[in-house]
């Protein structure tokens with residue numbers, strides 16, 4: 026399948042909507058909740074909502090936590106010279122170029138020095154109309170010693186079939202900063218998605234990314250990269266991908282260990298029920314001591330393609346990089362072990378698949394975990 | 410309870426069981442000896458119905474019904490339970506959840522997982538993925554815990570004592586004994602032995618090399634499996650003594666008679 030998009034199909038202008046927040050929230054409650062958004066903001070320290078091509082809500086409930094629409098942030102901070110297009114290369118490809126030429130919104134989130142935000146910040150990038158082209162630019166700055174968990178749900182309304190989402194995300198983690206970034210994608214069957222994400226980590230910074238894609242989508246092409254430029258920095262990517270028939274998912278991660286005592290881990294679980302998944306994972310170590318581990322497991326249920334491409338690159342003696350990758354079907358031995366406990370074949374299979382998609386390692390807040398379990402249960406129905 | 414008639418089993422192209430005849434009555438415990446590779450585990454896997462163990466001749470009758478071609482789960486639901494020698498790890502499946510699932514087809518579905526786990530000293534493992542990184546002795550206790558929830562009428566134990574330290578041996582011995590008594594998790598001093606047997610008759614088939622388990626269970630009969638054939642029937646302790654003195658070479662002679 027071609028990964029090229031016919032961009033002219035999508036309207037990149039004129040799809041701004043005047044919408045009342047309350048109306049929006051009640052009308053799309055289900056979609057929002059499935060994307061991990063807590064509508065009443067209980068146990069959320071802030072919210073950013075973006076609808077089609079304009080921001081709808083931008084609110085922080087905590088001092089030391091700044092949430093602005095990117096356009097406001099650009100004018101307030103003289104174009105954010107230290108951050109704007111400083112991690113992602115503007116000229117990387119046609120999508121970054123397009124995103125640079127047309128910014129509809131996106132969030133600027135900054136956590137002040139030593140402020141630890143207990144409850145997650147939630148954001149949602151939502152498309153409600155057909156053929157909308159949405160272009161957002163997100164910047165997250167976690168200052169020295171600060172901590173935050175950001176949950177971003179990207180979704181389309183149930184009735185939208187075709188749309189385009191371009192998303193630039195740039196993360197800056199200062200010394201000792203900690204960012205957990207959880208992304209839930211619930212797109213429609215004809216939606217094309219091109220996120221471009223880069224993170225830069227200073228000394229002792231800790232970055233964890235959780236990516237969950239369980240619903241049908243036309244094409245996702247995404248390859249977040251993080252650079253561990255300060256000693257002692259740690260990065261970890263967890264992802265769970267499901268490709269239904271007709272979905273094409275090219276989703277990978279890259280970790281670059283540029284400083285001593287850095288560690289990186291990439292763990293991905295991919296399931297296809299007929300779609301195609303390309304799962305590249307790259308860990309590169311250019312300093313010592315540095316440790317990296319990459320684990321990619323793929324299950325092919327029915328038909329479909331899983332192409333796991335683990336890649337390790339060490340440029341110094343003394344780096345410790347390893348990977349394990351396995352693609353196949355569920356081991357008969359596991360199915361029969363459960364059958365010996367009384368589960369029939371379908372029950373055994375779905376128990377194993379549910380375990381495979383288990384999100385426990387992500388350490389998600391309860392509400393979000395419940396939302397995801399619900400999607401998993403739904404996804405499962407169509408699997409066998 | 411269990412009748413095996415002229416059972417021939419192939420693994421791949423190789424015949425591993427060559428004409429077995431065996432009966433285990435209700436309430437009876439049978440001990441199976443035999444050298445490495447003689448087919449003991451294969452027999453249990455065949456009884457449980459695992460694919461890869463192909464019955465080419467003969468049949469297996471359980472509770473009066475021919476189960477030779479039944480799928481694994483139906484045998485489990487009919488009351489056959491097995492403790493595995495090398496069970497697979499299932500990532501993302503918590504031990505706690507699996508134990509709960511085991512009770513679904515048991516007589517007593519209302520089990521208290523915590524309480525059962527306490528009995529096998531396994532509380533700390535309930536939140537771990539099943540068999541993930543479990544040591545040899547931990548696997549044994551995990552398997553017993555699942556059987557306690559499952560409450561089978563025919564218990565198949567594959568070397569319940571291998572890899573178990575002395576302290577845990579006593580624990581495992583006690584649990585196996587209770588399972589075979591048919592009162593599963595707890596002793597019932599209020600009910601006399603005779604009455605208990607009437608409530609639920611449980612049979613057992615235990616594979617052992619060391620015979621340690623004989624200190625705990627009341628085993629009625631035993632036999633040696635040699636090269637896929639059964640021989641040397643006797644009292645388990647006598648067989649064990651014989652093997653430890655003379656090895657299995659006597660059995661070969663017995664077979665060739």
Ligand SMILES: Nc1ncnc2c1ncn2[C@@H]1O[C@H](COP(=O)(O)OP(=O)(O)OP(=O)(O)O)[C@@H](O)[C@H]1O
Pocket residue numbers: 420421425443444445446447448449450451452461
């Ligand atoms: N899945 C299999 N693939 C190939 N060979 C097998 C398989 N299972 C069993 N065998 C072979 O069948 C024979 C019997 O094996 P089995 O595991 O039943 O022996 P055992 O009596 O349980 O031995 P041990 O005392 O070592 O546990 C062995 O030679 C073994 O290698």
Ligand SMILES: [Mg+2]
Pocket residue numbers: 449450451494567
């Ligand atoms: Mg064996």
